[in-house]
Amino acid sequence: MTEPLEMRLVGHRGFPARFPENGVAGVEAALACGARFVEVDVQLTRDGVPVLAHDGDLMRVCASPRAVCDTDHDEVATLCRRHGTIPDTGAPSRPLSRLADLVPLFPHGSPALLFVELKRESLAHHGRRAVLDAVLGEVAACRERVVFISFDREVLEQAHRYGPVGLVHDRWDHHHAAEVAALGPEYYFCNAELLPQEGPLGLPDRRLVVYETVDAGRAAALMDRGVDLVETFDICGMGQRLRAMACGAT
Secondary structure, eight states, X not given: OOOOGGGGEEEETSOTTTSOTTOHHHHHHHHHTTOSEEEEEEEXXXXXXXXXXXXXXXXXXXXXXXXXXXXXXXXXXXXXXXXXXXXXXXXXXXXXXXXXXXXXXXXXXXXXXXXXXXXHHHHHHHOHHHHHHHHHHHTGGGGGGEEEXXXXXXXXXXXXXXXXXXXXXXXXXXXXXHHHHXXXXXXXXXXXGGSOXXXXXXXXXXXXXXXXXXXXXXXXXXXXXXXXXXXXSOHHHHXXXXXXXXXXXX
């Protein structure tokens, strides 16, 4: 039986169409919608706490110019509470979630997989080994449900000792490069806007994940061309639209 297309969606930063991005509430909502894959971003605070944050600074989500890497975890929580709303959603502001806050959502035997992106700002500031050790410590209880991903190939070389990894890249034609082949990532993430306009897209030796897609028709077309997984900010809405499309085709 063919797998339903909605099962091949990835909750990009959780469910930011309705919840603050990279937050526990958004991840919980995505999983409640039946998501089998969720992606979050991780930065390290100055005192080495992995928090769920995409940007290197706190301006967009906390209205503070402070860099995450230059701010202790307790300070990060205070700065975010002082800001009244999250600009993207209008939802009440909350402290940035810790990576550890997601662990109970991915228990042993869970069908869901968590992609954790190790952000370049923290890798540059703290060093690859320090970041990797910190995140490994946080997700130890659900390690088999976690896949580390990054633009940084060198940290993935270290992370590959502990399980599958995903290389994030901004060039489609780089998927066959020698250094990618040497790493042998199980997943290859690419910006959907950089894909060829036509022709097959599947990769024979790894799963292809593309980001970011808001149109259900385009998501279905990409999957039909060989894309394995599609990231979306609106995983529940996209899933509903894909199901409706499938019903209309029968």
